[in-house]
Amino acid sequence: QHYYITNNLSPRKMSKAKHLLRLIRRTNDCCPMHSQTYGLSNSHVRKEYALEMACSSIRYGPGVTEEVGMDFENMGAKKVAVITDKNLAVLPPVIKAVEALERAGVQFELFDNVRVEPTDSSFKECIEFARRLNPDAFLAVGGGSVIDTAKAANLYNAYPEADFLDFVNAPVGRGLPVTRTLSPLIAVPTTAGTGSETTGVSVFDYEPLKAKTGIANRAIRPTLGIVDPENILTMPERVTAYSGFDVLCHAIESYTALPYTDRPGPAPTNPKFRPAYQGSNPLSDVWSRHACFITAKYFKRAVKDPEDYEARQNMHLASAMAGVGFGNAGVHLCHGLSYSISGLNRNYRADNYPSEKLIPHGLSVCITAPAVFAATADSSPDRHAEIAELLGGKPVRKEDAGKALPDVLREYLHDLDVPDGLGALGYSDDDIPGLVAGALPQKRVLCISPIDATAEPIAEIYANSMKNY
Secondary structure: OOOOOOOOOOHHHHHHHHHHHHHHHHHHOOOHHHOOOOOOOOOOOOOOOOOOOOOOEEEEOOOHHHHHHHHHHHHOOOEEEEEOOOOHHHOHHHHHHHHHHHHOOOEEEEEOOOOOOOEHHHHHHHHHHHHHHOOOEEEEEEOHHHHHHHHHHHHHHHOOOOOHHHOOOOOOOOOOOOOOOOOOEEEEEOOOOOOHHHOOEEEEEEOOOOEEEEEEOHHHOOOEEEEOHHHHOOOOHHHHHHHHHHHHHHHHHHHHOOEHHHOOOOOOOOHHHOOOOOOEOHHHHHHHHHHHHHHHHHHHHHHHOOOOHHHHHHHHHHHHHHHHHHHHHOOOHHHHHHHHHHHOOOOOOOOOOOOOOOOOHHHHHHOOHHHHHHHHHHHOHHHHHHHHHHHHOOOOOHHHHHHHHHHHHHHHHHHOOOOOOHHHHOOOHHHHHHHHHHHOOOHHHHOOOOOOOOHHHHHHHHHHOOOOO
16 A cells, blocks of 8 residues: 655644554554554554563473372362373373372363364364363363363363354454453473463464464463473474474574564553563563573484483473463464465375374474574574574674574474475475465464565565475
């Protein structure tokens, strides 16, 4: 759109008109999650001026899974919905959690049909289970898929009359605010990757659009995250690699996101409208940067040696730390572009995952990372150089950040046997329009991209990611 101002206006009126047009441009295309203007006064428009840190309580330590029964007993819970998947249902993390409930005399019912990389259909199945059971508390034992599914079940159990799209992020859904108090949810992560035990975000594949979307609201974050390093000792090699790359991208994206004071649109008129993904900020920076530091030290060790308990233990901590960082700052292009990569998959199957065709979330995120951070480097060269130096262990000048960070990321991808770009996942240049079309609705994350996140630059990133080595 183009706006024209007549030269016949007085200087005072011209100034007011230009101010109004700047406001229109700033708010016209911004994300609904980041542009609530309910009750906005026409006489006063204020940019974002505040940030908010919110995360789950975290308990860390070997064996703390065995305390969950006492936790629910202390809450006075009478009926707990235990959410997991079929593989985990017979493995030690779930067995220990269930035994803890039994010792505490807490009644529970098990749902073990969570889908790896959940869909709207698999979410709805668990929601129906929860509505039928109507528990007064939830326990999620598993990776991000399990925890995200439990968040959705808890939310919609509190709103039995709600349509599924009511709370799904706009523009796919209606993005309604959550105003009711949800039941307690304890999350026990069994992978070192998503950080879902700390965040108010739940992600799924929306099958009608063949793209990922989600629910983002602080109200759905777990009450307590149980970070027990004993639960990741049996994590398969590929799961360790791809979940570790998810940690790394969470940390880098949140550290390089658009600053919270530059977020599009006016400040919210009520704190309850402040988005979960606020943009980079001083509080999130501490967690995100330290997560990068830990990942640089332990990631490769954790993948290459399953017996390296120290490395796996520290990656579990890094996942939670990155979760606190990105859960309040947000992620941007790696994640925003990943959703159509996984959603449009034709035949790719990953080792150590279910036999059905699947591009694991961490793989879909990291495959574009070199091209993404080459594109974003000029937005904050000092931050990109700092991360390149942390990961590579060598001094990096900020003027070299646009080459140094992508290069060190390619080294990590190559050393940890990640397929060579989108081409290795079955994509070609002919697929770029479809990939772009699936990425553009991801306004929740694209709105805090530090660079223009419209069709042309997104297409260029996909093109530059067809081959990484």
